[in-house]
Amino acid sequence: MNSTSFIETEDLTKGYSSGQIEVVALKDVNLSVREGKFLGVTGPSGSGKSTLMNLLGGLDTPTSGRIKVQGKFISELNKEELALYRRYQVGMIFQSFNIISSYSALENVAFPLLFAGVGKKERKQRASQMLTKVGLCPRKDHRPPELSAGEQQRVAIARALINQPKILLADEPTGNLDSTTSRQIVQMLSDLNKNQGLTVIMISHEESLVRRFAHEIIHLCDGKIVEQEKIR
Amino acid sequence: MRISDYIEQSFSNLRKKKLRTFLTTSGVMIGIGALVSMLSFGRGVQKNITDRFKELDLFNYITVFPRSEQSQAKQSSANNEAEEDETQQVRVLDDDFIQEVTKIKGVESAFPEVRFPALVRFKGKQKFTLIQVLSADIGRSGLVKFRAGRPYAPDDANSLIISDILLRRMKVKDPQTAIGEKIEVSTLMLDSDLLSPANITSVIQGDKLPFSQEGYTFTIVGVAERMGFGGAMPLRSDVYIAPAASKKMKKVSLTSIQDFFQSSQQAKGYSAVNIKVSSVRYIEPVKARIEDLGLKTFAVIDELEEIKTVFIFMDMFLFALGMIAITVASLAIINTMVMSILERYKEIGIMKAVGASDRDVKKIFFFESGVIGFLGGVFGLALGWVVSMLINQVANYFLAKQAVPYIDYFSFPWWLCLGAVIFPILISLVAGIYPASRAARVDPVVALRHD
Numbered sequence: 001m002n003s004t005s006f007i008e009t010e011d012l013t014k015g016y017s018s019g020q021i022e023v024v025a026l027k028d029v030n031l032s033v034r035e036g037k038f039l040g041v042t043g044p045s046g047s048g049k050s051t052l053m054n055l056l057g058g059l060d061t062p063t064s065g066r067i068k069v070q071g072k073f074i075s076e077l078n079k080e081e082l083a084l085y086r087r088y089q090v091g092m093i094f095q096s097f098n099i100i101s102s103y104s105a106l107e108n109v110a111f112p113l114l115f116a117g118v119g120k121k122e123r124k125q126r127a128s129q130m131l132t133k134v135g136l137c138p139r140k141d142h143r144p145p146e147l148s149a150g151e152q153q154r155v156a157i158a159r160a161l162i163n164q165p166k167i168l169l170a171d172e173p174t175g176n177l178d179s180t181t182s183r184q185i186v187q188m189l190s191d192l193n194k195n196q197g198l199t200v201i202m203i204s205h206e207e208s209l210v211r212r213f214a215h216e217i218i219h220l221c222d223g224k225i226v227e228q229e230k231i232r
Numbered sequence: 233m234r235i236s237d238y239i240e241q242s243f244s245n246l247r248k249k250k251l252r253t254f255l256t257t258s259g260v261m262i263g264i265g266a267l268v269s270m271l272s273f274g275r276g277v278q279k280n281i282t283d284r285f286k287e288l289d290l291f292n293y294i295t296v297f298p299r300s301e302q303s304q305a306k307q308s309s310a311n312n313e314a315e316e317d318e319t320q321q322v323r324v325l326d327d328d329f330i331q332e333v334t335k336i337k338g339v340e341s342a343f344p345e346v347r348f349p350a351l352v353r354f355k356g357k358q359k360f361t362l363i364q365v366l367s368a369d370i371g372r373s374g375l376v377k378f379r380a381g382r383p384y385a386p387d388d389a390n391s392l393i394i395s396d397i398l399l400r401r402m403k404v405k406d407p408q409t410a411i412g413e414k415i416e417v418s419t420l421m422l423d424s425d426l427l428s429p430a431n432i433t434s435v436i437q438g439d440k441l442p443f444s445q446e447g448y449t450f451t452i453v454g455v456a457e458r459m460g461f462g463g464a465m466p467l468r469s470d471v472y473i474a475p476a477a478s479k480k481m482k483k484v485s486l487t488s489i490q491d492f493f494q495s496s497q498q499a500k501g502y503s504a505v506n507i508k509v510s511s512v513r514y515i516e517p518v519k520a521r522i523e524d525l526g527l528k529t530f531a532v533i534d535e536l537e538e539i540k541t542v543f544i545f546m547d548m549f550l551f552a553l554g555m556i557a558i559t560v561a562s563l564a565i566i567n568t569m570v571m572s573i574l575e576r577y578k579e580i581g582i583m584k585a586v587g588a589s590d591r592d593v594k595k596i597f598f599f600e601s602g603v604i605g606f607l608g609g610v611f612g613l614a615l616g617w618v619v620s621m622l623i624n625q626v627a628n629y630f631l632a633k634q635a636v637p638y639i640d641y642f643s644f645p646w647w648l649c650l651g652a653v654i655f656p657i658l659i660s661l662v663a664g665i666y667p668a669s670r671a672a673r674v675d676p677v678v679a680l681r682h683d
């Protein structure tokens with residue numbers, strides 16, 4: 001394995017068995033991302049992009065193969081350690097935002113701090129600061145239904161970054177956004193990558209958008225990397 | 233996650249589903265309310281009895297009776313050796329016995345129980361009753377509760393204490409009016425003429441009693457409250473006189489009709505002796521010593537044990553009823569929690585995605601379940617208390633009409649209040665085990681997949 005890699009996979013394979021049918025969502029994926037890079041992932045629907053993302057994010061465990069992040073094999077962690085990995089090492093955002101609609105923007109952003117055992121006062125303070133960073137401070141007491149789609153995704157980004165992870169995983173973050181808002185969101189991810197050295201992996205089927213911001217792009221098809229290109 | 237956060241989360245989540253929380257909590261509340269009021273009733277009645285016994289110092293008394301003939305017969309048949317039978321003498325309850333008993337460690341005092349039948353005549357009414365000889369010390373000990381008047385002096389041979397019940401039976405409503413009044417007492421004496429073979433048939437047929445009468449006049453100095461509990465207690469008569477008064481009277485002494493027929497064998501001695509010990513812990517050793525002498529004993533505390541077993545059964549029955557209610561309530565909790573998990577499926581996925589461990593998720597639902605139990609317990613305790621108060625007021629209102637004094641029929645000892653809150657928490661935690669572990673098992677990948 002490459003020692004300069006920040007995130008690395010080795011013959012990563014994930015199969016789902018629903019009933020008697022065995023679906024191989026990801027097959028022998030070997031991937032290497034260096035620290036501070038912005039990686040774009042594209043591919044048709046059902047090609048295994050989300051599966052890869054969930055494995056890298058520690059939400060799922062591989063059928064075979066290994067994942068190494070910051071020198072540690074996260075594919076060998078137990079459930080408890082994996083929770084800690086998700087809590088402190090990675091932040092994830094999704095196409096459907098996955099923020100809690102009954103919580104205010106502030107409460108959503110502060111939510112991960114609850115599991116980190118941070119006190120109530122500090123939770124509020126830190127969440128408030130994070131909302132300022134994504135430009136949503138005036139709207140901190142609004143609930144998701146009162147926010148636009150772009151604002152909701154920014155709440156999700158603030159939440160993903162609240163525990164200061166080194167990696168941000170974004171699974172089609174612009175899938176539910178119009179083109180202008182999409183560009184703003186990806187711009188924000190790119191800025192975080194540039195200014196704070198955040199390693200970003202972003203899935204998107206909008207190739208033009210990915211091309212504009214990513215350092216590297218991989219193309220997935222039927223669970224395999226079919227093309228890998230360096231852009232800048 | 234901090235404990236305070238779990239609790240806060242639970243309350244805020246439950247607040248979001250007010251109606252459902254209210255309904256589920258009500259189930260627990262009603263179950264606990266029923267359990268609390270029933271148990272507090274059981275406790276209350278029991279407390280009333282024991283407190284009253286304690287107040288009267290009754291736990292410190294042993295009553296000694298001569299051994300019955302049956303038990304003597306049994307013992308002699310068991311002992312084949314004739315010599316032993318002869319050496320084992322029947323202990324007579326006389327003044328020597330009292331002297332001896334007083335020396336036993338823990339015995340404070342011993343006094344004979346002398347009772348004899350008499351006819352009392354007061355204000356034109358006539359009643360047949362048993363007169364008990366009671367030393368002035370006992371009269372002043374607090375054992376006798378005076379409704380009016382005072383105890384008699386040790387050497388007072390002309391005064392007596394009468395019970396309020398007997399007075400009422402003689403149509404005297406106000407005890408105070410009887411104080412200082414004269415009362416006539418006629419004792420009965422065995423008429424040996426009537427017991428002669430010539431007259432015995434008419435006696436047996438009830439035409440004529442084998443008694444003759446002798447009249448005395450007393451002054452009522454005190455009206456005592458008659459104790460409501462039966463059994464062999466130091467005080468169980470309606471008229472008390474001093475030993476000095478007893479000496480001057482001619483009478484037959486008996487406490488029961490058996491005594492009367494046994495009187496030939498046990499002519500000497502008292503029919504019973506009451507012993508007061510300084511502390512309850514001496515009851516058993518003193519009883520054992522006396523029983524070694526071949527005498528029968530009775531202690532109120534033994535009867536209390538019997539009462540206690542009755543209460544244990546009553547408590548068990550009430551507890552079973554409450555438990556049924558609680559079981560139904562805990563099924564409701566399981567149902568609510570499972571519903572809540574299905575509704576918050578995605579939220580659980582989010583929790584895990586942002587770093588919650590399975591244990592965190594489990595605890596969140598566990599606490600939520602516990603909070604339902606806590607709320608149910610607190611409100612159930614309040615409900616039980618309110619219901620008890622209402623029943624108590626109503627019961628006392630009706631019983632007051634029958635001249636029964638005000639009594640708290642319900643008792644809320646600290647352990648009942650504490651238990652009323654802790655028990656439902658435990659129950660709902662048990663009910664929460666399945667839903668919580670189910671929540672912990674939610675696969676975040678499935679929960680977060682957007683469809």
Ligand SMILES: Nc1ncnc2c1ncn2[C@@H]1O[C@H](COP(=O)(O)OP(=O)(O)O)[C@@H](O)[C@H]1O
Binds near residue numbers: 024051052
């Ligand atoms: N939990 C699952 N059970 C069964 N099959 C699954 C599951 N998750 C994903 N798949 C299958 O794996 C393949 C890859 O899915 P996914 O990674 O979501 O693709 P993408 O995100 O690229 O659209 C698809 O064929 C999908 O049906």
Ligand SMILES: [Mg+2]
Binds near residue numbers: 049051
């Ligand atoms: Mg996908």
